[in-house]
Every structure is written in C-alpha cells, then in structure tokens.
Amino acid sequence: MTTTILQSEFPAGASEERVNGSIGDIIRQTNNLSADQVESILAYQVEHGVKFGEAAVALGFAKEDDVLWALAQQFHYPYSNQAKSDISSELVVAKRPFCDQAEMFRAMRSQLLSSVFEQGTDRSALAVISPESGDGKSYFAANIAAAFSQLGGRTLLIDANMRSPKQHHIFSVKSNTAGLSGILSGRSPGRIIHSVPELPSLHILPVGVVPPNPLELLERPTFGLMLRELVGKFNHIIVDTPSASLGSDARVIAGHCRAALGVCRKGRTSMDSMHALFTPLSLGSVKLAGVVLNEF
Numbered sequence: 400m401t402t403t404i405l406q407s408e409f410p411a412g413a414s415e416e417r418v419n420g421s422i423g424d425i426i427r428q429t430n431n432l433s434a435d436q437v438e439s440i441l442a443y444q445v446e447h448g449v450k451f452g453e454a455a456v457a458l459g460f461a462k463e464d465d466v467l468w469a470l471a472q473q474f475h476y477p478y479s480n481q482a483k484s485d486i487s488s489e490l491v492v493a494k495r496p497f498c499d500q501a502e503m504f505r506a507m508r509s510q511l512l513s514s515v516f517e518q519g520t521d522r523s524a525l526a527v528i529s530p531e532s533g534d535g536k537s538y539f540a541a542n543i544a545a546a547f548s549q550l551g552g553r554t555l556l557i558d559a560n561m562r563s564p565k566q567h568h569i570f571s572v573k574s575n576t577a578g579l580s581g582i583l584s585g586r587s588p589g590r591i592i593h594s595v596p597e598l599p600s601l602h603i604l605p606v607g608v609v610p611p612n613p614l615e616l617l618e619r620p621t622f623g624l625m626l627r628e629l630v631g632k633f634n635h636i637i638v639d640t641p642s643a644s645l646g647s648d649a650r651v652i653a654g655h656c657r658a659a660l661g662v663c664r665k666g667r668t669s670m671d672s673m674h675a676l677f678t679p680l681s682l683g684s685v686k687l688a689g690v691v692l693n694e695f
Contacts, residue, residue, distance in 0.1 A: 654683060
C-alpha cells in the first residue's frame with residue numbers, strides 16, 4: 400500500500416481555508432508553520448500539481464514522516480511517529496504502517512480472523528511458537544498484535560517467554576519488575592498490564608522478573624485460569640513463547656491458548672524440527688493456524 404492511495408489532499412488552486420480540518424491542517428499544526436510558509440506551500444502545490452504534503456516536504460517545511468502522521472490522524476489510524484516514539488523500529492506495523500512488511504502482517508491478520516478469531520466460536524488465544532531461538536517469533540508476535548489492535552478492539556500481547564523475554568524491549572516498557580511471572584507465583588502487584596500510548600487498543604503483559612522455574616509456573620492451574628479470564632476481556636490475545644529448543648514451555652502454553660501459529664526461518668529451520676514442534680500439538684486439542692516463513 401502506498402500513501403498516495405489513501406491520501407486525500409487539495410487540488411491545485413486550493414486556498415488556505417481549504418487546509419483547515421484536513422491533512423494540510425494537521426501538518427501545519429504539527430510543524431508550527433507560519434501563514435507565509437503555508438502560502439509558499441500552496442503556491443508550490445499549484446505550480447507543480449502535487450499534494451500539500453508533497454509540497455511541504457519539497458520545500459523543507461515538513462518531513463515524510465510528518466505526512467504519514469497527518470494521514471494516519473485523518474483516518475484515525477493508530478500510528479507511531481518514528482521521531483517521537485521510544486518503541487523499537489522492529490514494530491513495522493506501527494512505525495512504517497504503509498510499507499510492504501506491514502501490509503503482509505495485515506494480510507496474515509485477515510487469515511487469522513477467519514481461522515482463529517472467528518466470530519461466534521469459542522474464544523481462543525494464539526500462541527506464537529518456533530523451533531529455535533532467533534527465528535523471529537517475538538518480532539512476529541509484536542507486529543501481529545499491533546495489527547490486531549489497529550482494528551479498534553482491545554488486544555493483549557502476553558510475553559510468556561520467561562526464559563528470554565523480548566517484548567518489554569520492543570515496546571520500551573519502563574518498568575519490567577512485575578508481570579506474568581509474578582501472577583503465576585502468587586506475587587502479583589496492582590498494575591501489571593501496560594498500555595501502549597501510540598496504539599491505544601494494544602496492551603502488554605510483560606514477563607516481569609525472569610523466574611528460575613518457568614515450566615513449573617506454566618504447568619500450575621493459574622496460567623490456564625488467567626487465560627480463561629482474559630479472553631473474556633480482550634478481543635484478541637497473542638502470546639509470545641520460548642523456542643522449543645529451550646524446553647516444553649511452548650507446548651504447554653499452546654495447549655492453554657488452544658491455537659498456535661509456527662514461525663520458521665528461511666535457510667535455517669529444518670523440516671525435522673518443525674515436525675517435532677507440531678506433532679505433539681496436532682495430537683491434542685490445539686488448532687494449528689499455519690506456519691510463517693521468516694526471510695530475515
């Protein structure tokens with residue numbers, strides 16, 4: 400998807416009054432443009448037959464990211480301004496929502512809506528699993544959760560990788576001292592689910608303190624009871640997991656989620672490791688949503 404498909408700015412000859420309430424107005428307010436600068440942009444727009452945002456960028460009064468920000472604001476599309484956000488550049492769905500990678504996440508979201516989160520069926524959470532560390536599982540979980548949150552419903556991303564957690568880094572969670580490990584060990588403080596300012600519908604449950612006994616904590620009844628409560632409060636729940644090479648955590652998590660999606664890495668993941676990952680799950684009640692091939 401390109402910005403020109405969605406961008407709806409002013410035709411040549413538009414007056415300054417036409418800027419109000421539109422992308423141009425947002426660009427003007429965001430960059431504190433003076434009346435003279437706006438007139439210069441409008442004159443450039445008329446002369447060259449381009450959109451207001453393109454003219455502002457060409458004259459050096461705005462950056463391309465400012466135009467994307469304005470576009471997202473006009474369409475009420477949650478978007479993270481790269482220059483003003485602490486979240487990781489890995490979160491392409493929020494940082495670069497109109498790039499090819501973000502479009503692929505939206506395509507996968509559509510498939511998961513019909514296969515896992517179908518309306519009228521029993522609510523499930525989706526466990527994101529992979530055979531080895533470095534397969535891109537946390538990257539996928541973060542971006543697909545962000546994509547679901549952009550639909551407007553409440554989305555929860557749970558970092559259940561209590562061996563090597565990543566989500567608090569991706570989303571720049573300032574305090575990671577409390578989280579899932581505290582809940583499962585019976586030491587949960589007051590507020591442990593964090594909201595993401597750039598993505599108002601997205602919430603994060605980080606790991607918290609990395610425990611010495613992650614598998615034992617997951618096998619306690621608390622984890623299943625917690626998930627059953629949360630699926631009634633959130634429209635979509637995505638759960639990041641440890642790689643299968645580190646233990647049986649992912650298998651236990653997927654069993655409680657009742658749905659799983661595998662991530663493998665091009666040129667690295669073997670068919671044997673994928674078979675070993677999926678076979679035990681296929682023998683149970685876990686719905687297998689498919690496999691994503693990560694090229695990076």
